[in-house]
Amino acid sequence: MLEVRELHAWYDESHALHGVGLDVGKGEVVTLVGRNGAGKSTTLKSIVGIIRKKRGSIRLHDEPIERQPSHRIARMGVAFVPEERGIYAGLSVMENLTLPPVVGASAWPLERIFALFPRLRERARSPGTTLSGGEQQMLAIARALRTGPSLLLLDEPTEGLAPSIVKAIRDLILEIKRDGITVLLVSQNVRFAAKVSDRHYLMVNGRIVESLANAQVIDREHELLEYLGV
Amino acid sequence: MGAGYLALQIFNGLVSGAYFALLSLGLAIIFGMMRIVNFAHGAMYMLGAFGAYLAAKYLGLPFWWALVLAPVAVGLLGALFERTLIRRLMPLDPLYNLLLTFGLALVIEDFMKLFFGTQGTPYAMPAGLSGVIDLGITVYPIYRLAVIAISTLVCLAVWFAIEKTPLGAKIRAATENPQLTEAFGIDVSRLTTFVFAFGVGLAGLAGVLAAPTTNVTPVMGSDIIITTFAVVVIGGMGSIKGSIFTGFIVGIIAALGAVLYPPIANTLIFLLMAAVLIVRPTGLFGAPEGQR
Ligand SMILES: Nc1ncnc2c1ncn2[C@@H]1O[C@H](COP(=O)(O)OP(=O)(O)OP(=O)(O)O)[C@@H](O)[C@H]1O
Ligand SMILES: [Mg+2]
Numbered sequence: 001m002l003e004v005r006e007l008h009a010w011y012d013e014s015h016a017l018h019g020v021g022l023d024v025g026k027g028e029v030v031t032l033v034g035r036n037g038a039g040k041s042t043t044l045k046s047i048v049g050i051i052r053k054k055r056g057s058i059r060l061h062d063e064p065i066e067r068q069p070s071h072r073i074a075r076m077g078v079a080f081v082p083e084e085r086g087i088y089a090g091l092s093v094m095e096n097l098t099l100p101p102v103v104g105a106s107a108w109p110l111e112r113i114f115a116l117f118p119r120l121r122e123r124a125r126s127p128g129t130t131l132s133g134g135e136q137q138m139l140a141i142a143r144a145l146r147t148g149p150s151l152l153l154l155d156e157p158t159e160g161l162a163p164s165i166v167k168a169i170r171d172l173i174l175e176i177k178r179d180g181i182t183v184l185l186v187s188q189n190v191r192f193a194a195k196v197s198d199r200h201y202l203m204v205n206g207r208i209v210e211s212l213a214n215a216q217v218i219d220r221e222h223e224l225l226e227y228l229g230v
Numbered sequence: 231m232g233a234g235y236l237a238l239q240i241f242n243g244l245v246s247g248a249y250f251a252l253l254s255l256g257l258a259i260i261f262g263m264m265r266i267v268n269f270a271h272g273a274m275y276m277l278g279a280f281g282a283y284l285a286a287k288y289l290g291l292p293f294w295w296a297l298v299l300a301p302v303a304v305g306l307l308g309a310l311f312e313r314t315l316i317r318r319l320m321p322l323d324p325l326y327n328l329l330l331t332f333g334l335a336l337v338i339e340d341f342m343k344l345f346f347g348t349q350g351t352p353y354a355m356p357a358g359l360s361g362v363i364d365l366g367i368t369v370y371p372i373y374r375l376a377v378i379a380i381s382t383l384v385c386l387a388v389w390f391a392i393e394k395t396p397l398g399a400k401i402r403a404a405t406e407n408p409q410l411t412e413a414f415g416i417d418v419s420r421l422t423t424f425v426f427a428f429g430v431g432l433a434g435l436a437g438v439l440a441a442p443t444t445n446v447t448p449v450m451g452s453d454i455i456i457t458t459f460a461v462v463v464i465g466g467m468g469s470i471k472g473s474i475f476t477g478f479i480v481g482i483i484a485a486l487g488a489v490l491y492p493p494i495a496n497t498l499i500f501l502l503m504a505a506v507l508i509v510r511p512t513g514l515f516g517a518p519e520g521q522r
Contacts (some may be wrong), residue, residue: 050413088403
């Protein structure tokens with residue numbers, strides 16, 4: 001469903017991706033792991049079209065999207081949860097949640113979101129950034145699910161969060177997976193990634209260097225953690 | 231000085247405040263979303279007034295029709311400028327668009343001078359709003375009261391639309407983080423055109439409102455815009471509430487100041503601006519850049 005080939009991307013003159021290739025099949029949860037600065041976030045931002053200066057091919061549902069403007073890509077069913085969460089200070093929690101248009105049939109209705117995250121209902125009228133870090137992450141994920149995406153891009157959803165919240169996010173990803181939503185996840189948390197993912201790609205200096213089955217990641221957990229330096 | 235005279239001056243202040251508020255509100259929403267200072271704003275105000283004048287002269291359209299149609303026409307012209315010119319300079323330093331819009335203002339003004347000279351022409355007071363009304367404390371022209379009322383209503387409606395509606399949420403989101411908002415499926419480029427068109431449309435509306443009370447002339451825009459920029463600086467760039475409130479307050483202060491000490495009339499607003507800049511450089515309602 002997602003097919004990336006020979007993807008190069010630049011920030012102005014600085015060359016950040018050097019020929020990334022990856023595939024994500026329908027209904028899969030796939031993780032990108034790699035050290036800080038390897039280009040994981042840049043890969044996601046290139047897929048959603050936030051990064052315009054790029055070369056190579058990105059196909060979604062067999063359609064080329066690398067030249068499409070970002071808002072079209074979103075409307076084709078790609079939902080993005082950025083590393084910095086992207087909660088707007090100038091919008092209330094409710095406005096943050098309902099900002100992106102609903103694009104797919106699998107859209108979560110508000111009742112389902114509020115049943116899972118009652119805090120979002122309680123704080124619906126407060127400015128988005130007055131939520132705690134964990135709540136903001138929940139809001140960012142809920143916002144993506146409300147659109148009914150076919151592909152969900154999650155950038156470091158557990159970074160800096162308490163273990164109980166990490167566990168809640170893990171359960172949520174497993175629930176999303178049961179719904180048949182495809183997930184491309186970026187995570188440095190190898191243990192977390194191994195619990196939710198089918199496959200993993202190891203990224204080094206703007207390239208994918210290795211594709212790992214989940215069992216391999218579990219076997220090599222210590223080696224990987226050491227390599228990642230986390 | 232009697233209470234009646236004072237009330238009269240306050241009303242006069244509210245009338246000029248009504249124009250300042252509409253103009254600076256338009257500048258503020260454009261600046262908020264695009265980070266450009268639209269120097270062509272005064273020209274758009276002038277075109278609004280001419281729109282009303284020409285619609286009456288050639289199409290026989292009454293004031294109330296002009297009040298709706300002229301701002302729409304000015305907005306469409308703004309959309310054209312945004313699509314064809316301003317957007318091309320958006321990736322560059324905002325100074326380029328400042329120069330561009332300044333140039334546009336000169337071109338539009340001189341173009342109108344070619345046809346209408348600098349003399350100006352009067353625009354008839356709309357039927358039903360001529361005459362004065364006795365308010366008890368003072369007697370005041372009905373039309374000017376209507377100007378205050380229309381401007382207040384429009385400003386409140388715009389504030390409401392931006393702060394409380396889904397469209398407003400999109401505009402606020404795009405103001406705060408355009409790239410991410412685009413990645414959430416919102417066509418920010420179209421929204422930007424709309425916001426620019428709407429902002430200059432407000433200037434056009436102010437122009438139509440001004441037409442019956444002043445001479446409609448090609449230079450009326452450059453006369454009012456400098457003062458409006460002072461109002462915007464006092465209120466703080468980009469603040470919606472601030473621009474409306476400051477527009478009216480500055481109108482009143484300028485009117486009262488001119489009565490209390492006539493020689494200061496033309497400079498008072500600029501003195502106020504200097505004072506605000508010394509005490510609060512971001513303006514009364516402005517937050518420092520990066521903290522909005
Ligand atoms: N906005 C930017 N401007 C310029 N260079 C950038 C920008 N964002 C990232 N880079 C550079 O691009 C490269 C890839 O960054 P990227 O954010 O994709 O890494 P990452 O794998 O997500 O790292 P992390 O684990 O720290 O999030 C890095 O060298 C980084 O310094
Ligand atoms: Mg990253």
